[in-house]
Amino acid sequence: MADADADADGRPNVLLVLTDQERYDASAPDGPPVETPTFDRLSSEGLRFERAVTPISICSSARASLLTGRFPHGHGMLNNCHEPDAIRANLPAGLSTFSAELDAAGYDLTYTGKWHAGRDQTPADFGFSYLGGSDTHHDDIDEAFREHREERDVPIGEVDLEEVIYTGDDPRDDSEGTFVAGKTPVDVEETRAHFLAERTIDAIEAHTDGDRDGPFFHRADFYGPHHPWVVPEPYASMYDPDEIEPPESYAETYDGKPRVHENYLSYRGVEDFDWELWAEAIAKYWGFVTMIDHQLERILDTLEKRGLAEETVVVHASDHGDFAGSHRQFNKGPLMYDDTYRIPLQVRWPGVADSGATSNTPVHLHDLAATFLEIADVPVPQSFDSRSLVPILENGGDPPANLEWRDSTFSQYHGDEFGLYSQRMVRTDRYKYVYNGPDIDELYDLEADPAELQNLIDHPEYADARREMRSRLADWMDETGDPNRIWVTDVLEAAS
Numbered sequence: 001m002a003d004a005d006a007d008a009d010g011r012p013n014v015l016l017v018l019t020d021q022e023r024y025d026a027s028a029p030d031g032p033p034v035e036t037p038t039f040d041r042l043s044s045e046g047l048r049f050e051r052a053v054t055p056i057s058i059c060s061s062a063r064a065s066l067l068t069g070r071f072p073h074g075h076g077m078l079n080n081c082h083e084p085d086a087i088r089a090n091l092p093a094g095l096s097t098f099s100a101e102l103d104a105a106g107y108d109l110t111y112t113g114k115w116h117a118g119r120d121q122t123p124a125d126f127g128f129s130y131l132g133g134s135d136t137h138h139d140d141i142d143e144a145f146r147e148h149r150e151e152r153d154v155p156i157g158e159v160d161l162e163e164v165i166y167t168g169d170d171p172r173d174d175s176e177g178t179f180v181a182g183k184t185p186v187d188v189e190e191t192r193a194h195f196l197a198e199r200t201i202d203a204i205e206a207h208t209d210g211d212r213d214g215p216f217f218h219r220a221d222f223y224g225p226h227h228p229w230v231v232p233e234p235y236a237s238m239y240d241p242d243e244i245e246p247p248e249s250y251a252e253t254y255d256g257k258p259r260v261h262e263n264y265l266s267y268r269g270v271e272d273f274d275w276e277l278w279a280e281a282i283a284k285y286w287g288f289v290t291m292i293d294h295q296l297e298r299i300l301d302t303l304e305k306r307g308l309a310e311e312t313v314v315v316h317a318s319d320h321g322d323f324a325g326s327h328r329q330f331n332k333g334p335l336m337y338d339d340t341y342r343i344p345l346q347v348r349w350p351g352v353a354d355s356g357a358t359s360n361t362p363v364h365l366h367d368l369a370a371t372f373l374e375i376a377d378v379p380v381p382q383s384f385d386s387r388s389l390v391p392i393l394e395n396g397g398d399p400p401a402n403l404e405w406r407d408s409t410f411s412q413y414h415g416d417e418f419g420l421y422s423q424r425m426v427r428t429d430r431y432k433y434v435y436n437g438p439d440i441d442e443l444y445d446l447e448a449d450p451a452e453l454q455n456l457i458d459h460p461e462y463a464d465a466r467r468e469m470r471s472r473l474a475d476w477m478d479e480t481g482d483p484n485r486i487w488v489t490d491v492l493e494a495a496s
Contacts (some may be wrong), residue, residue: 009106009214009215010377011107011215011375011376011377012215012311012312012313012349012375013207013214013215013216013217013218013308013311013312013313014107014215014216014217014218014312014313014315014372014375014376015200015204015218015220015299015303015312015313015314015315016217016218016219016220016315016317016368016372017220017222017296017299017314017315017316017317018066018219018220018221018222018316018317018318018319019222019224019225019292019316019317019318019319019344020059020114020221020222020223020224020225020226020318020319021059021224021225021226021227021318021319021320021321021322021332022224022225022289022292022318022321022322022343022344023318023321023322023324023339023342023344024052024321024338024342024343024344025342026225026286026289026344027039027040027043027289027293027344027346028050028344029043032244032286034239034286034289034290035238035290035293036289036290036293037293037297038293038294038296038297038300039293039296039316039344039346041297041300042314042316042346042348043346043356043358044355044356045348045350045355045356046314046346046347046348046349046353046355046357047346047347047348047349047353047354047357047358047359047392047393047396047397048345048346048357048358048359049345049346049347049358049359049361049363049389049397050358050359050360051342051359051360051361051362051363051409051429052317052342052343052344052345052363052364052365053341053342053343053362053363053364053365053409053411053427054318054319054320054321054340054341054343054364054365054411055071055072055364055365055366055410055411055412056071056072056320056411056412056413056414057320057321057332057333057336057340057341057411057413058078058079058080058320058332058413058414058416059080059116059226059319059320060077060079060080060081060082060086060116060117061077061078061079061080061414062319062320062365063115063116063117063319064077064091064117065364065365065366066319066365066366066368066369067091067097067098067099067117067126067369068091068095068096068097068098068366068369068383068384069096069097069098069366069369069370069380069381069383069384069385069386070095070366070383070384070385070386071366071385071410071412071480071482072412072414073412073414073480073481073482073483073484074383074385074480074481075091075092075095076088076091076092077091077117078414078415079414079415079416079417080116080416080417081116081117081118081119082116082119083416083417085416085417085419086119087414089118089119089120090118090119090120090121091117091118091121095383096381096383096384097126097127097369098368098369098370098372098373099123099126099127099128099217100126100127101373101378101381102127102217102372102373102376102378103126103127103128104127105376105377105378106215107215107216107217107376108129108207108212108213108214108215108216108217109127109128109129109216109217109218109219110128110129110130110131110203110212110216110217110218110219111123111128111129111130111131111218111219111221112130112131112132112133112196112199112200112203112218112219112220112221113133113134113192113196113199113219113220113221113222113223114133114134114221114222114223115130115134115221123219128219131144131199131200131202131203132144132145132199133145133192133195133196133199133223144195144199145192145195148190148195149190152189152190154186154190159184159185159186160185161182161183161184161185161230162182162183162184162185163181163182163183163236163280163284164179164181164182165179165180165181165182165277165280165281165284166178166179166180166269167180167268167269167270167330168269169272171273171277177269178227178268178269178330178331179227179228180227180228180229180281180330181227181228181229181230181280181281181284181285182228182229182230182284183230183231183232183233183236183237183284184230184231184232184236185232186232187232188232188235188291190232191231191232191291192223192224193222193223193224193291193292193295194295196220196221196222196223196295197220197295197296197298197299199220200218200220200299201298201299201302203216203218204216204218204299204302204303204306204308205302205306207308208306208307208308215376217372217376220299222292222295224288224289224291224292225285225288225289225292225322226322227285227322227330227331229281229284229285229287229288230284230288231284231287231288231291235287235288235290235291236284236287237287238283238286238287238290239282239283239286239287240283241276241279241280241282241283242279244279244282244283244286246275246278246279246325247325247326247451248450248451248453249326249327249337249339249451249452249453250275250278250325250326250327250328251451251453252327252328252453253453256440256454256455256457256458257440257442257455258334258436258438258439258440258442259439260333260334260335260421260438260439261327261334261335264329264333264334264335265328265329267333267418268329268330268331268333269330270328270329270330273325273328273330278325278328279325281324281325282324282325285322285324296316300314309350310350310351311350313347313348313349313375314347314348314349315345315346315347315348315368316344316345316346317343317344317345317346317365317368318343318344319343319365320332320340320341320343320365321338321339321340321341321342321343322339322340323335323337323339323340324339326339327339327452333416334413334415334421334423334436336411336413336423336425336432336434336442337452338432338446338450338452341411341425341427343365345363345365347389347393349375349393352393352394353393353394354396354397357396357397358397359392359397359398360397360429361392361397361398361399361405362405362406362407362408362409362427362428362429363387363389363392363409364386364409364410364411366385366386367386367387367388367389368386368389369384369386370384370386370387370388370389371386371388371389371390371393373388374388374390375390385480387405391403407428407429408426408427408428408472408476409426409427410424410425410426410473410476410477410480411424411425411427412424412425412482413425421437421438422436422437422438422484423435423436423437424473424476424477424482424484424488425473426469426472426473426476427446428469428472429446430445430446430447431443431444431445431446431465431468431469432444432446432452432469433466433469433470433472433473435470435473435488435492437484437488440455440457441457441495442455442457443455443456443457443459443462443465443466443469444456445462445465466496467496470492470493470495470496471492471496473488473492474488474489474492474493477489
């Protein structure tokens with residue numbers, strides 16, 4: 001591991017900022033015009049990964065993978081733990097986690113915000129001191145944020161929202177459907193985003209004031225930009241819906257796609273959404289992203305004021321993305337498009353990661369589990385499927401010549417809410433192949449069709465690409481001990 005300024009015991013602090021359903025392109029240089037000065041600052045002062053993906057586009061599963069360093073089939077939490085159809089309400093006992101390893105190695109671990117990786121388990125079960133900010137839907141660990149709002153005389157649930165949008169037949173009617181977006185009259189200081197930033201700042205200051213022993217690992221899990229996209233001014237009107245252009249994928253026809261794609265329009269209640277309504281909702285989504293970005297600025301400023309910026313590794317990532325109108329879809333589901341599987345990932349590590357560097361190396365969200373351990377000079381458990389990104393950070397974004405690294409990523413989906421639905425996906429720089437157990441497979445040429453509109457699975461000119469991608473998928477399934485590997489690989493070999 002490269003030398004860098006660090007805590008007194010020689011190891012750097014780590015700050016992980018994990019957002020919830022943040023699209024990759026929201027902070028990408030060639031993305032839509034979303035104001036993200038702090039995310040841009042992290043990219044200019046550190047390294048940005050352009051080919052980072054989540055192992056699965058479901059909150060609990062992705063967060064469990066980040067914690068355990070395993071693909072979902074390895075930890076067993078295949079869908080959301082709070083739902084009545086949860087495969088697992090909690091992670092099985094005995095799994096190694098990066099947090100428990102850091103705790104045992106002397107790191108002081110603190111946690112604020114969303115948990116959602118166990119119905120009964122909490123961050124405290126995995127080595128963290130929890131500092132508040134949860135909510136009922138994503139694990140009601142405490143009442144800290146509710147008390148914060150009551151102290152400010154704006155109790156949760158007692159404000160009238162404006163500009164509301166719901167799914168269903170009547171987008172302005174809350175009697176049915178899912179709450180999509182709205183404007184809240186509260187001040188920014190009364191939002192959960194501001195509260196979580198404040199608790200994170202408290203944790204940082206506690207370390208410098210000597211109230212906690214370092215080095216520290218702090219995890220700040222923001223509730224957003226997950227729907228409902230509810231933001232106050234100035235964020236609610238920051239983006240003009242009339243100036244938001246439809247993404248290329250909005251032209252989706254679903255021709256040649258698995259039937260579940262079109263079915264999901266009605267399942268999510270957005271089959272009758274027109275672009276005018278989508279633009280209004282997306283304006284709130286963008287406002288949510290910018291609000292979180294501004295809260296991160298407060299956190300980074302605190303690191304600097306407290307003299308910790310040079311000895312703290314700062315990581316920003318998201319558990320997965322969000323459709324937010326792409327392919328005319330809402331939320332996420334059994335559609336393995338880049339809108340939900342590609343994620344932002346930036347690492348600022350003074351003295352190690354080159355400022356302003358970008359990496360085209362394909363990596364996974366849960367590679368951070370092994371990365372955090374190597375940063376802390378802690379051995380990576382053999383049970384981890386993840387690989388440390390430290391050599392890539394040390395080498396300007398590329399794997400060292402003596403380090404063999406795959407040129408593809410592997411992701412999964414197992415179903416959520418509507419029932420089990422098995423999918424596997426392998427992605428290279430140019431191609432994406434999706435295995436759909438119940439329906440037609442998918443093959444996309446990402447170079448010619450970045451919007452993933454044309455399924456080329458039966459195109460005769462792509463027979464070699466299809467065969468090669470199926471072979472890559474079989475290798476990933478075999479290498480990771482995927483329980484479906486025998487059946488699926490036999491099917492793929494027969495189909496090729």
